Amino acid sequence: MGDFAIGVDLGGTNLRAAAVSREGTMLRKIAGATPVSAGRDAVIADIVRSIQALRDELSGERLAGVGVGIPGYILMEKGIVSGAPNLPGFENYPVRDEIEKGIGARVILENDANAAALGEHWLGEKQRIGGQQTGTGQGVQDMVMLTLGTGIGGGIILGGRVLRGHLGMAGEIGHITVVPNGYPCGCGNNGCAEKYASATAVSAMAKLLNLGHDLSAEQVYRLALDGNERAQAIFESVGVALGTVLADLINIFDAPLYLLGGGLTGAWELFEPVMIRELSRRSFTYRNHPPRIERAKLGSDAGLYGAAYLPLQMP
Amino acid sequence: MGDFAIGVDLGGTNLRAAAVSREGTMLRKIAGATPVSAGRDAVIADIVRSIQALRDELSGERLAGVGVGIPGYILMEKGIVSGAPNLPGFENYPVRDEIEKGIGARVILENDANAAALGEHWLGEKQRIGGQQTGTGQGVQDMVMLTLGTGIGGGIILGGRVLRGHLGMAGEIGHITVVPNGYPCGCGNNGCAEKYASATAVSAMAKLLNLGHDLSAEQVYRLALDGNERAQAIFESVGVALGTVLADLINIFDAPLYLLGGGLTGAWELFEPVMIRELSRRSFTYRNHPPRIERAKLGSDAGLYGAAYLPLQMP
Numbered sequence: 242m243g244d245f246a247i248g249v250d251l252g253g254t255n256l257r258a259a260a261v262s263r264e265g266t267m268l269r270k271i272a273g274a275t276p277v278s279a280g281r282d283a284v285i286a287d288i289v290r291s292i293q294a295l296r297d298e299l300s301g302e303r304l305a306g307v308g309v310g311i312p313g314y315i316l317m318e319k320g321i322v323s324g325a326p327n328l329p330g331f332e333n334y335p336v337r338d339e340i341e342k343g344i345g346a347r348v349i350l351e352n353d354a355n356a357a358a359l360g361e362h363w364l365g366e367k368q369r370i371g372g373q374q375t376g377t378g379q380g381v382q383d384m385v386m387l388t389l390g391t392g393i394g395g396g397i398i399l400g401g402r403v404l405r406g407h408l409g410m411a412g413e414i415g416h417i418t419v420v421p422n423g424y425p426c427g428c429g430n431n432g433c434a435e436k437y438a439s440a441t442a443v444s445a446m447a448k449l450l451n452l453g454h455d456l457s458a459e460q461v462y463r464l465a466l467d468g469n470e471r472a473q474a475i476f477e478s479v480g481v482a483l484g485t486v487l488a489d490l491i492n493i494f495d496a497p498l499y500l501l502g503g504g505l506t507g508a509w510e511l512f513e514p515v516m517i518r519e520l521s522r523r524s525f526t527y528r529n530h531p532p533r534i535e536r537a538k539l540g541s542d543a544g545l546y547g548a549a550y551l552p553l554q555m556p
Numbered sequence: 557m558g559d560f561a562i563g564v565d566l567g568g569t570n571l572r573a574a575a576v577s578r579e580g581t582m583l584r585k586i587a588g589a590t591p592v593s594a595g596r597d598a599v600i601a602d603i604v605r606s607i608q609a610l611r612d613e614l615s616g617e618r619l620a621g622v623g624v625g626i627p628g629y630i631l632m633e634k635g636i637v638s639g640a641p642n643l644p645g646f647e648n649y650p651v652r653d654e655i656e657k658g659i660g661a662r663v664i665l666e667n668d669a670n671a672a673a674l675g676e677h678w679l680g681e682k683q684r685i686g687g688q689q690t691g692t693g694q695g696v697q698d699m700v701m702l703t704l705g706t707g708i709g710g711g712i713i714l715g716g717r718v719l720r721g722h723l724g725m726a727g728e729i730g731h732i733t734v735v736p737n738g739y740p741c742g743c744g745n746n747g748c749a750e751k752y753a754s755a756t757a758v759s760a761m762a763k764l765l766n767l768g769h770d771l772s773a774e775q776v777y778r779l780a781l782d783g784n785e786r787a788q789a790i791f792e793s794v795g796v797a798l799g800t801v802l803a804d805l806i807n808i809f810d811a812p813l814y815l816l817g818g819g820l821t822g823a824w825e826l827f828e829p830v831m832i833r834e835l836s837r838r839s840f841t842y843r844n845h846p847p848r849i850e851r852a853k854l855g856s857d858a859g860l861y862g863a864a865y866l867p868l869q870m871p
């Protein structure tokens with residue numbers, strides 16, 4: 242039992258680390274670019290340095306352990322990551338053991354979308370029992386979170402714990418089929434949810450609809466706000482895709498809470514009405530006993546909180 | 557801790573009950589028609605009589621409790637069933653308490669598809685540890701079962717326990733959308749899995765394809781075996797629908813085992829190749845690390861075993 246834990250969010254672009262108290266308060270945060278081009282060992286060294294810096298600043302407190310969120314599949318027992326194309330050299334490399342060696346403390350790896358879901362869940366719990374952190378989880382034991390970014394990340398929390406699956410590949414909600422013969426996806430499937438409801442999908446649809454070749458999701462959002470009907474249609478199709486996926490998830494999990502996070506939720510008011518309409522049409526459970534469908538609250542810090550929670554959650 | 561438990565499978569047509577030992581051996585079984593037309597109270601009286609008859613036959617053994625599988629949503633705390641159109645008068649009626657009153661022993665209700673999944677899971681466990689029962693679960697902690705009958709029933713086992721959901725409505729796998737603008741379903745959605753891959757769906761498709769107006773799934777199966785191409789096409793479309801659903805489930809759960817049960821699995825060899833082809837195309841997890849996709853083994857007894865397991869599983 243330590244007084245605080247360190248959460249690391251290792252992305253292909255940014256490397257962030259934070260010290261978080263057992264009560265869920267963020268004590269210190271470090272953020273920088275991930276030195277991917279300098280090679281894997283430089284990335285590991287940077288992670289170790291960040292952790293050490295946080296430890297040094299909190300030298301009077303006891304460290305419970307370190308959690309690291311990584312965009313890939315985590316093999317928990319081996320402490321390795323698989324399928325992380327944005328982190329060259331990490332495939333089958335003993336990430337956990339190497340970081341542990343560098344810092345001399347316990348390290349737990351987790352998929353980044355799972356860590357974000359766990360973070361939102363944890364601090365919702367805190368809010369319910371009267372803590373001061375804000376969050377949307379509010380004491381539920383089960384929830385499903387979708388992070389709408391470059392793709393769609395999924396995180397499933399059941400009984401307060403991440404559903405990992407036997408290969409660490411559970412929660413791939415972005416690859417649920419929403420249009421059986423739809424856009425081809427990098428995963429080999431056609432019509433995956435993330436081809437219709439991610440920031441990347443919004444840009445791609447803007448190109449298809451002749452709105453522009455290199456528009457960001459935010460630029461498409463602004464066009465929609467300015468009354469552009471094609472841009473508005475894109476966000477409506479985001480709503481249809483999300484409503485379809487949420488109906489599936491409700492039929493499968495019957496959880497009390499579904500959270501949507503990630504950059505694309507900035508366009509919430511443009512897709513939410515269509516999403517709820519589609520969901521109502523497709524899910525009898527939703528029509529009869531609507532669960533909460535809400536925006537995540539912690540933004541990009543959710544993954545840091547969730548990563549830090551991993552060692553705190555251990556018995 | 558008792559020596560045996562009683563499992564009841566209450567269907568709209570058949571009412572069956574069995575005494576099952578703690579080791580998973582079926583000791584006695586009683587089967588008869590459900591007296592639905594005589595009214596709810598007659599059905600409850602029949603359940604109580606069946607349980608008493610089994611108890612009397614095993615009067616030297618201690619009864620651990622009674623589990624009852626019912627086609628509907630179970631509100632566990634209240635002990636009531638909801639959404640069971642084939643059992644008139646049962647909506648919001650205190651089924652559990654009434655049966656308990658009649659027999660003076662603990663009763664646990666469960667959705668029938670969940671009970672079947674639990675039965676298959678339990679006896680697979682037995683097989684792994686050297687018991688004599690047969691089953692396919694084989695010691696896995698997580699599995700998903702689809703029962704292809706009049707509709708598609710779903711049962712999800714995680715960590716050895718049924719995933720119920722907060723309203724008892726989890727596992728409604730038959731209502732996952734496989735064709736977004738497909739056949740309308742009684743649930744209000746279009747294109748639900750059970751409109752494409754149940755026995756009812758096979759009959760309906762036979763009518764649409766001018767094969768005949770009142771063909772059973774088994775008759776369509778025989779036509780397909782005799783070389784009828786339309787009948788064969790129907791089972792291929794069953795395979796496509798199941799492959800699509802299984803890909804979604806694998807992306808969500810990453811479980812090591814998926815079981816298919818119910819009458820329609822008698823046509824396994826007609827839909828399985830297309831199902832696996834579709835699944836391989838749609839799921840990168842399946843292509844890289846294929847989980848087991850197998851036929852359930854216990855037939856209609858799965859629900860009886862699973863219902864009996866409910867009180868045995870309690871601490």
